[in-house]
Amino acid sequence: MQRIVKIAIVTCMAFFLCFCAENPVTKTRELMFFSEKDEVALGKGLDNDVRKEYGVYDDIGVTNYVQKVGKKVARVSHRSNLDFHFSVVDMDEVNAFALPGGYIYVTRGLLCYLNNEAQLAGVIGHEIGHVSYRHSMKALQANIGTNILLNIIAMGTGSQFWAQVSDMMLGAIMAGYSRTYENQADELAVDYMLKAHYDPYQMRDFLYSLKRMEEGSVGFLLGIFASHPLTEERIKNVQNVIKQNINDYRDKALKIDEENFLHIIDGMPLEKEKGWIKDKNELKNGKVGMAVPLRRGLIIEKGENPDELILFDRYQNYVIGVTPLKGRVAQQEAIEEFEKKKSLQKKIYFGLYEDAQNTTLCIYRLNGSDLKVVFINMFPHLLAVSFIEKASSRGELVWKEIIKKARKLDAEEMVKVAPGRIKVYEVEKKQTLKELLKSLYKDEKTIKKISVMNGLQEDYVLEPGKQIKLIITEEDSHLLNKLEH
């Protein structure tokens, strides 16, 4: 941040008598301590923080698509001169936000709840709207206070202060802006959608979905979307602005583009991988479909990969490793791969474990001790349960209990612990959304959630060929079979 301070000081000193700048939207002069250069530098620094803190959703197809739509909207905005950046952050929450200088983010959770390209353009348009008005910079000025700002400029306060300022700013942005700022951003969203030839009514329709999410506590809402009483007002405002402007675009084809959008988000997870989850007296992993018993007093840590568990007692007399191995390969191959990864070279025993057909015991010499590993066949995966002892302990009993009680999760349990994914389904016969969903899901909450996710009422009549989003878990073949017939 040091550099930003210097830039800020130099620029501000130059205009010491007037900290003014022209508002890019209204073209009026307003109090602004920061130049566009400062703004971009501040955004760039914060961008690093956001990426580290929240993580980026790693899917090049989705990222490219969001960037393409974002650039289309940015091009028609009031600050098309800025170098805009668009990213998808890997958060379950439904949110979008903008940093100063043109850094725009949508969450993976938000993409799951959008239904077409026009809605995505609307959300991005809203965020670009905040950038156009320089809302984040104004909020920063208001938060710090003019007097302190003048002091910083006069005294050249150190980088630590600026690190704090950055934190404050990120917090303020994530929490959302005032009613006036939100309405201004919505108005620009409609303006940009029209200029980029998107149907602005999709913006209003997504606000309706948000309202249903608020009412039904469906999905996680953050930031601008968490501002409950505002949504109704925002819908009215957006509707008015559309009415005032849409006539100018009467002879233009305003696009929605549902098919392409749904294709892009098909398969997207609604939740982050959870790894192992405690449930009663077991640890369950939805990704590999396994459960192992959980004993009181054991210390549990994550291993080298998120699906590996390391268990030990508080004296660390013994260590037990629980490692799911990639299935759908020959058992021998999976074992060899495990040995290679763990650098196990001296195998001194290989045979069945307690004469059980689907378990193999291998013993390795490791740093003067014996490492015992039992490989349990849990089709389609394999589970390696290893045990090594430093001092005499009851660890071997715990190890044996895990081997005995490790089990596969059934379909019903899987649904509870595996991350749900979007599955785009083409309707085959005419029926209401509720009829279709009831044939697939028992849980009322899931049915409600999927209705909101599709922006449709439950009594909406689906015509054959209509594409809708469903939620499935990775290994939920049961549900897929129902769909295919």
Ligand SMILES: [Zn+2]
């Ligand atoms: Zn906003």
